[in-house]
Amino acid sequence: MELGIAGKKAIVCGASKGLGRACAEALAREGVKVTIAARHLAQLAETAEAIRKASGTRVTSVVADVTTAEGRQALLSACANPDILVTNSGGPPAGDFRDWGEYEWHQAVQNNMITHILLMKAVIDGMVERQWGRIVNITSAAVKSPYPTLGLSNGARAGLTGFVAGLSRQVARHNVTINNLLPGSHETDRLLKLTEADARARRVPVETALAEAKAAETSGRFGTPEEFGAVCAFLCSQHAGYIVGQNILVDGGTYPGTL
Helix, strand or coil, rough: CCCCCCCEEEECCCCCCHHHHHHHHHHHHHHCCCEEEECCCHHHHHHHHHHHHHHHCCEEEECCCCHHHHHHHHHHHHHCCCCCCECCCCCCCCCCHHCCHHHHHHHHHHHHHHHHHHHHHHHHHHHHCCCCCCEEEEEEHHHCCCCCCCHHHHHHHHHHHEEEEEHHHHHHHHHHEEEEEEEEEEECCHHHHHHHHHHHHCCCCHHHHHHHHHHHHHCCEEECCCHHHHHHHHHHHHCCCCCCCCCCEECCCCCCCCC
C-alpha cells in the first residue's frame, strides 16, 4: 500500500534501537525524511547510517535526552516543523511501590508524560497551520492492563493517555491526528531487562523466565519491532486521517478485554 507520505518530515524519539528504531525505519522506507534522537552517539550513528543505506532517504541524527529541555531544544532545532512526531522514552524501572519516593514518581511523570506533552506542544500549532499532521505516542499495553510491578509506568502513561484523549479531539478538524500505540511484549532490550529482573526475583534462569513469558502470550510468541514499526507508519499515513485519539494495542491478542 502506498502510504502517501513520501517527502514528509518526521521526528522519531528514542530511535537508536528497539521500537523507536523500527518506527524510523518504517517511515524512511516510505520516503519520509526522518530526524532521529537518542542519548548514545555510537548506537545512534550506526542506526542512522543503516537507515540511510536501506531506504535511500535523508536521515538526521541528534544526540539528545528528550526528557530534558536542552535535549528537546536540540531536537526541535534540527527539525523545526515536522509533519510527523513519534514520541518515545524509556520506561521506568519495575519494583514495589513501597520502595518509591517522590523522586521516583516525579521522574516517571517527567519522562513518560510531561516530555511527550511538551514535544506535542512544540509542534502541534505548526501542524494545525499547515492542515496536516500525525502524532503517535509510544506508550504501553499497561494502559489497558496494568502490570503489578510497573506502577510507575502504569500511572504516568495513564496520565498521558487522558491528556491525549482531550487534545486529539481539539485538533482533529485540522487534519491533525494524535494516537497512542500500546506495545505488548516485543523482542527488545527492555523486555530482556524486565525478564532478567523477574528471573532474579524468582531465582530461576533467565532462559526459563523467557520461555514462560513467551508461552503466556496468546500468540505463543513475542512481537517483532518490525511489526510494530509498520503499524506506526500506517498511523502516520494519508489513510489514517479518520483515526483519532485511539489507544491501539499491538500485543498479539494477550489483553483479554472486549474494549
